[in-house]
Ligand SMILES: Nc1ccn([C@@H]2O[C@H](COP(=O)(O)OP(=O)(O)OP(=O)(O)O)[C@@H](O)[C@H]2O)c(=O)n1
């Protein structure tokens with residue numbers, strides 16, 4: 001299927017401040033737009049690329065594409081955008097219509113960090129769906145507020161996603177939806193997903209990536225600069241392991257992987273006794289060579305009595321990030337005869353990913369019985385072992 005990328009770059013970047021529109025600003029030696037374009041121009045799944053610019057920005061645009069000169073063969077002559085993002089997208093779709101692609105990926109010029117894997121996923125979603133948008137889990141609690149800043153409601157966070165670009169559409173479906181919105185004099189949809197939804201298209205969400213930020217405010221540029229400086233830094237991979245055991249005791253549930261699992265016994269523990277989160281915390285602390293869970297959260301300290309183990313894992317991950325490091329992967333094996341992991345595995349992976357601020361594919365969870373051998377085999381207790389791979393900036397001696 002033919003795939004075109006439509007990059008919208010006609011905004012003024014008023015929230016980003018500082019002189020020229022943000023998509024032309026220098027980011028570690030290259031204009032933002034050149035970085036965004038390079039990702040699409042070098043992607044083998046994209047046939048052609050159209051950039052939508054503001055009429056005042058021609059020189060800035062030419063200077064930006066000069067920075068990706070060797071890759072330019074898929075680039076169509078740029079066209080002019082409109083007053084809103086929606087108008088710019090529509091202008092782009094109308095221009096692409098002359099030799100219509102089957103799939104169009106609509107992407108913000110202001111998102112220079114979309115990875116090749118994200119573009120792969122967008123193309124794949126576009127093959128299967130009329131409309132698909134990348135989304136990430138929301139980690140803050142979101143409130144709906146009224147006109148006097150009073151909280152009206154708190155939507156269930158599990159059903160919320162923060163939506164990004166590139167968004168994937170069947171080209172005729174999106175063009176048709178945009179024409180309908182323009183005919184209805186609606187011009188302020190903040191993304192094409194909302195417009196497609198309004199037009200009655202089913203819109204699906206595929207996995208986005210938290211690193212794919214939209215440069216919107218000055219602080220986003222500071223963060224992007226920091227990240228790019230970091231990417232030229234040398235990292236050392238470190239690996240750590242963790243192991244945790246709790247004896248079964250009275251109760252009717254156990255906490256595992258941050259999820260409450262009904263069970264005919266509880267566990268005897270100072271905290272909530274979540275062996276998966278404890279083993280993972282120790283694995284990360286092991287990779288940091290920074291003691292163990294007991295060093296950071298002494299069992300003698302009453303404040304940890306009954307504590308939710310979420311905070312132990314979040315603390316360990318926070319230490320990695322404080323040191324400029326990255327958690328690459330965490331893997332746990334649960335050892336018990338019961339409860340069975342299967343029905344809860346995906347919920348646990350999601351919860352662990354949420355606590356640790358990781359993607360789902362960075363979180364592995366397995367289980368085994370011990371063939372009725374040992375204390376787990378005799379159902380006296382439950383255990384988990386974990387491994388964590390992290391990267392830490394190399395520090396010169
Ligand atoms: N009339 C517009 C408005 C926005 N965009 C593009 O849409 C993307 C996302 O919009 P946003 O981040 O809001 O950019 P700006 O509109 O430039 O920012 P601001 O609202 O701060 O002025 C950006 O790549 C921007 O260039 C566009 O092509 N045409």
Ligand SMILES: C[C@](O)(CO)[C@H](O)COP(=O)(O)O
Pocket residue numbers: 085108163164165190191192214216
């Ligand atoms: C399209 C978008 O990037 C999805 O998150 C976002 O809606 C653009 O909003 P903006 O107000 O134009 O920045």
